[in-house]
Amino acid sequence: MRDNLKIPRRKVKLKTDAADLYYGSHHALGGITFDIYERSITAIIGPSGCGKSTLLRLYNRMNDLIPGVRVEGEVYLDGVPLYDRAADVVSLRQKVGMVFQKPNVFPMSIFDNIVIGPRHQGIRKKRDLEEIARKSLEAVSLWDEVKDELKKSGLSLSPGAQQRLCIARALAVAPEVILMDESCSALDPESTMKIEELMLELAKKYTILIVTHNMEQAVRVSDMSAFMMIDERKIGRLVEYAPTSEMFSNPKDKRTEDYITGRFG
């Protein structure tokens, strides 16, 4: 809990305005409205199947990959609507990076894994790419470990290091927002700790949004917490959104209290 942050003074980075999401006829998210602040960590928590990941994937339009998905309402990144007809998904995803639950290192060298994004943005010079690779790997404290084996397959790294490589790969595209979908759940406690330290460090520069099942993790790293639950019609709803310190010491909603005190979920 980083109480020293004065959240309300921060600029709004992502504004979610009455967003509804449907998978075909299934109404998965209903009436989600809240603001995510710049250079902070926001944790989305809630029981399994409440739509946390779906909500997270609203911000880089990853839900678009599923046939039959429909979004109503609007999401704004720096005031620009994401679901506007003129919106460009590719440039959105360059601004909003994502780290997945399991490390999804591509079957290629460590170096190629990192520069694959920048390469496709048109950066061709070897020296520039090497500079990006070094900076990105330094940012996730992996540089010293791998600087002599950049040609080795990314899959040869340990799972924890693979996940940091995935974060470095996301950073290499120079995003503004980073989405992390339970990115520590497949890792051992030590690797988890390293990633959490990394999150706190990255939050100085980036807006970070995490989905987590781990309540302690939310408490340890996040500034703001969003608690979600499905209602009686199985629609994922945002129940409570507050600074993490407030939510965990003095939850406003009975359901939030039940969840964080471990009475269900």
Place this chain on the structure above:
Amino acid sequence: MRKFKEKLSGRVFFALAFSSISALALITVFILIKGLPIIGKIGLSEFFGMTWAPVSQNKFGIFPMIVGTVSVTLGAALIGVPIGICCSIFLAEYAPAAVRNIFRPAIQLLAGIPSVVYGFWGLIFIVPLIREYLGGPGLSILAGAIILAIMILPTVISISEVSLLSLPRQYKEGALALGMTHWQTIKSVLLPSAKSGIVAAVILGIGRAVGETMAVILVLGNAPALPASLKDSVRTLTTNIGIEMGYASGDHQEALFATGIVLFIIIMILNSTAQYVTRKKH
């Protein structure tokens, strides 16, 4: 009693499995016994020599047939592989479910057409086209290559498609999440990741082309001589056996079995390369 049944069923399955393996062993041994002596008799240099004149000169040089097989197969691969791979990319990545559900069975149907029908169709459709627009007899390497290109499509398409579809979904999501376009994702992440499967598809397709007999008999012209251009007639290793086995005897028949040995080795090399490539992981 139950235990006895268990044991018995195990034995029965083993016997049946063994019989298929022993068929392979029998055929191999038979071809070797029938074919090796003639190679020993005339020597490797004559066996791989230029002249095939079994009846008139007693010469059994299969080099022109090797050139025939290689040229027709290479031509088929040059035409069929790019089309096949593009088709598999389309099916795995672009085609909506409705289109895919029409394409997939249609491609399987292509594999089910008897090869003589391909040959016949080539003879009355492709061969005259070549004769008319490019000159020559029409019965040619080009005609064979076109027919074989179509015939290897099902192999190339289905194996490539499976190897693309079996990639973890996270690869595609990861690449798209980096702001890569769909095509960039396919080109830089999916295709390289599926490389071993696609290479295997190509090799197995080539193996199919090398082994094909009936379709090419009808469109190649079957002259056992070195071709000078794509419009020339050639004879492949398979058609050599197919055409002459009916009336051959003595040394001639043995030379045809020896041709079979060469084919057998080529196919074995291709298949084991395909297996090796698919097993090799990063």
